[in-house]
Amino acid sequence: MKGFGTEIRNLRERLSKDSKEFSVRRVAAKIGVEPAYLSKVEREVVPPPSEVKIIALAKVLGADEDVLLALAGKVSSDLLCIIKDRPILFAELIRKLKEEPDHAVLRIVREVKDGDW
Numbered sequence: 001m002k003g004f005g006t007e008i009r010n011l012r013e014r015l016s017k018d019s020k021e022f023s024v025r026r027v028a029a030k031i032g033v034e035p036a037y038l039s040k041v042e043r044e045v046v047p048p049p050s051e052v053k054i055i056a057l058a059k060v061l062g063a064d065e066d067v068l069l070a071l072a073g074k075v076s077s078d079l080l081c082i083i084k085d086r087p088i089l090f091a092e093l094i095r096k097l098k099e100e101p102d103h104a105v106l107r108i109v110r111e112v113k114d115g116d117w
Contacts, residue, residue, distance in 0.1 A: 004071040009042035011061045022061075031056040048072035 016022035028038040031053055040046040054072055058065035069076055083090045097105050
């Protein structure tokens, strides 16, 4: 599995082939960090940035913020609040889902979304 920085670099470089808007300097400016810092993040010299900066990166790069947060070893604050409300239940659920194949988890997600369960 790729690290957070490697994934950010890959996403940014893919986009930079078509537009100069995705240079390290321009992306760093869009999310409010120094280019040198973003470069260090991409090279995994420093740990991933804060949740706010990761969400900003996701928006700039057109990526899923939850995926980037997970790659950074973080959980979004809204999900954390949900888990904190019922920690035992969600811990049990997540541990059980870990054992299930993807198609079974996707079926559960669809059922919850549809309200048909």
